[in-house]
Amino acid sequence: MHSLISIFKHLVNLIFPQTCIRCGVAGVPLCKDCITKLPQAREAEHSFITAIFDYRDPSVRQAIWQFKYRNARKVAESFGEKLYEELLGDLGDSLHISKNESFLLIPIPLHKKRLQERGYNQSELLAREILKYDTEGIFELTSHALIRTRATNAQAKKEKRAARLENLRGAFSANPELVCKKNIILIDDVTTTGATLAEARKVLLKAGARSVRALTVAH
Ligand SMILES: [Zn+2]
Structure with missing residues (x-):
C-alpha cells in the first residue's frame, strides 16, 4: 500500500x-x-533559538507547508545550505565551533503515528542536508537520542500558552547514553512560540547534555 502511494506521488511529480x-x-x-x-x-x-527566515513571508510559509504536507522533500535541499552556513557563521561563532569538538544534531522527532502518515520527518531531512555540506565532520546526526513519546494535539497551537505547555509536558524522552556531555543542536523547520524546542531542550539537559541550542528554518 505504501509503495502504491509513493508511486502515485512520483507520478504526480512527473x-x-x-x-x-x-x-x-x-x-x-x-x-x-x-x-x-x-x-x-x-x-x-x-x-537559545536561532531562526533564519521570517515565517510571515508568503513564500517561506508556502515552502514549509509544501515540505510538511505535500511531500515536497526537495525543500530540505533548498534550505540545507542556509542552515549549514548559519551553523558556521554567527551561531558557529557563539558556539565556538571548531574541528576539535563535535556537535550532535538532533531533529525534533515526530510521533511514530505521524511519521507513518507523512512517511518522513521533515526536520530529519534538514539535518541530513546539513551533513552533506559538513566535509570536516564537525556534526553528527542522531535520530534516536530524542523520542516523541506522546502525540501532541495540533489544535493546541491555537490554545492559550498554559494549555499549550501542558500539552507538551512529557511529550519527549531522551536517551542519556546518547546525549550525556554532548553539545546538541536541535533542528526544526519552524518555531512559533518556542515551546516545543524549550521542552525538548529541558529533557535533553535533564538527561545530561552539556549544552543545547536550536536552529530552525523559520520563525
Ligand atoms: Zn525562484
Missing part, C-alpha cells in the same frame, strides 16, 4: 513538475536566487 514558489523557475521549490531574497527572521522568544 505530471506537475516542481517549480519555484517565488519566481516559477522549474526544478526546485525555492531557487537559489529567491532564497537570497527571503526576509530574515525576527528574534525568537528564547535566546
Whole structure:
C-alpha cells in the first residue's frame, strides 16, 4: 500500500513538475536566487533559538507547508545550505565551533503515528542536508537520542500558552547514553512560540547534555 502511494506521488511529480514558489523557475521549490531574497527572521522568544527566515513571508510559509504536507522533500535541499552556513557563521561563532569538538544534531522527532502518515520527518531531512555540506565532520546526526513519546494535539497551537505547555509536558524522552556531555543542536523547520524546542531542550539537559541550542528554518 505504501509503495502504491509513493508511486502515485512520483507520478504526480512527473505530471506537475516542481517549480519555484517565488519566481516559477522549474526544478526546485525555492531557487537559489529567491532564497537570497527571503526576509530574515525576527528574534525568537528564547535566546537559545536561532531562526533564519521570517515565517510571515508568503513564500517561506508556502515552502514549509509544501515540505510538511505535500511531500515536497526537495525543500530540505533548498534550505540545507542556509542552515549549514548559519551553523558556521554567527551561531558557529557563539558556539565556538571548531574541528576539535563535535556537535550532535538532533531533529525534533515526530510521533511514530505521524511519521507513518507523512512517511518522513521533515526536520530529519534538514539535518541530513546539513551533513552533506559538513566535509570536516564537525556534526553528527542522531535520530534516536530524542523520542516523541506522546502525540501532541495540533489544535493546541491555537490554545492559550498554559494549555499549550501542558500539552507538551512529557511529550519527549531522551536517551542519556546518547546525549550525556554532548553539545546538541536541535533542528526544526519552524518555531512559533518556542515551546516545543524549550521542552525538548529541558529533557535533553535533564538527561545530561552539556549544552543545547536550536536552529530552525523559520520563525
Ligand atoms: Zn525562484
